[in-house]
Amino acid sequence: MPDKSQHFRRYILDSMPVALVTMDFNFKITSFNRKAEELTGFSASEAVGQLCSEILRSNKCENECPLQTVQESQEPATGLEAELTNHQGEKVPVRIGTTAIEDADGNFIGYMEIIEDISRFKEMEREKENFVSMVAHDMKSPIVIIGGFTKRLQKEPTCKDNDKIRKYLQAMDDAEHKLEFLIHEFLEHSRLDSNYLDLKRNDIDLADILKQIIGSHRQIIEEQExxxxxxxxxxxxxxxxxxxxxxxxxxxxSNALKYSPPKGKIVISARETDSEIVIRFQDQGKGIDPKELPYIFDAFYRGKSKNEKSGHGLGLASVKSIVRQHGGRVTVESTPGKGSLFTVRLPRKLNE
Ligand SMILES: Nc1ncnc2c1ncn2[C@@H]1O[C@H](COP(=O)(O)OP(=O)(O)O)[C@@H](O)[C@H]1O
Ligand SMILES: [Mg+2]
Structure with missing residues (x-):
């Protein structure tokens, strides 16, 4: 019967936040923790006794087998990025650390691999790259407009056609506003990202603020009915x-409006409890895939629901940062096809 310390070791292995696999001299798997099961889609009973390349099927197995590297160099190998194909045939980007296992007398008794799923990290890298090219593209078009009209005006220095000049200047002014908005959004993101805002706190009336916000969106609310x-x-x-x-x-x-169909319904409510003010934005728009929910508050993340709508994936990241720095929290519940509910909770002003 396994003793207490064996159980304890098992619990530790299964509670580890990374996959841990051990192998013998012949590269056959001798143990396989719970995260390894999740990552590969194979159960421990399927994996133990198999050649590691049959279970940990990575693109490095053939030419850069980490076990062989460790065997040859007699040194641990860390930080190897690879792509693993799981039981379902999906590719998962991973980072692998490998080392030899020795017993108390320094005798070699096998290998150990720690495998970390880095898909989210890779996705973030991709999102950041997309973001940079998107911002570069969005900045370029107003600059091209301003440049184009400036050249036209320079070519016709004696132009007396006031309507034409006014049209050019209006287009340049619009382009300048677009550029200014973009730069503002970008700068604000870096400020919010630093997680320190210089908050100018006052006693504010939320109902009033909500009224103002609705007022400033009046046009789109009416256009979209x-x-x-x-x-x-x-x-x-x-x-x-x-x-x-x-x-x-x-x-x-603006998200509720952006991701709602025309004639959609949006309900904003504000309530107070003993300790909090709770503001809700409920829409009947596209909703958000449950798989995307953990990421929508990340900077640069844009979900499937975005479709052709413009944006840089910074809106919810700034909501989260602002609300947090006020000691509050923001949460989301959403059902694809039915709509989303965003809830902001702010601590109530305590009575002195
Ligand atoms: N009310 C909503 N309904 C459906 N999807 C939403 C809603 N709000 C946010 N999202 C999803 O969350 C993502 C991140 O939102 P946000 O940070 O505001 O970026 P952006 O609106 O620029 O794409 C969006 O791309 C969208 O997929
Ligand atoms: Mg947005």
Whole structure:
């Protein structure tokens, strides 16, 4: 019967946040923890006794087998990036660390591999690259417009056609605003990303802020014939930075509008509990795939629901940062095809 310390070792192995696999001299698997089962799709009973290349099927097995590297160099090998094909045939990017196992007398008794799933990290890298090319592209078009019209005006220095000149100047002005907005969004992201905001806290009236935000979206609400309801009960003032809170709530409303179909319904509500102010944005838009939910608050992340809609994937990252720095939290519940509910909770001003 396994003794207590064996059980303890098993619990440790199965609780490890990375896959851990041990092999004997012949590269046959001798143990396989729970994360290894999750990563490869093979159960421990299927894996133990098999050649590691049959189970840990990576693109490095043939020419850069980490076990052979360790065998030849007699040194641990760390940080090897590889692509593993799991039982279901899906490719998973991983980072592998390999070392020889020795007993108390220094005798070699096998190998150990630690395998870390780095798909999220790789995805973030891709998103960042996309973001850079997207920003470069979005910046280029207004610059081309400004440059083009400047040249036309230079070519016709004596032009007396005021309408034409006005048209050129209007187009240049629009392009300049676009550029300014983009640079502002980008700079703000780096400021929010540093996780330190210089909050100018005052007692603010949230119902008032919500009214202002709805007012500034009036045009799109009417154009899209959105049925927008705002159910704000009388709520106590919140000690917060009005401008930042305005920005966070604006982002939530503009997402609800952006990802709702025309004639969709959006309900905004604000309530207070003993300890919190709770603001909800409920839409009946596309909703979010449950697989995407853990990532939508990450900077640069844009989900499937984005379709052709413009954006840089920074809106929700800034909502999260702003709300957090006010001591609150933001959560989401969503059902694809049915809609999404974003909830912001801010601590109530405590009575002194
Ligand atoms: N109300 C919503 N309904 C459906 N999807 C949403 C909603 N809000 C956010 N999302 C998803 O979350 C992603 C991240 O949102 P955000 O950070 O505001 O970036 P952006 O709107 O620029 O794409 C979006 O790309 C979209 O897929
Ligand atoms: Mg957005």
């Amino acid at each position: 959105i049925d927008l309801q705002c159910d704000c009960q009388v709520i106590a003032p919140v000690n917060a930075d009005a401008e930042y809170i305005n920005r966070a709530l604006t982002n939530l409303l």
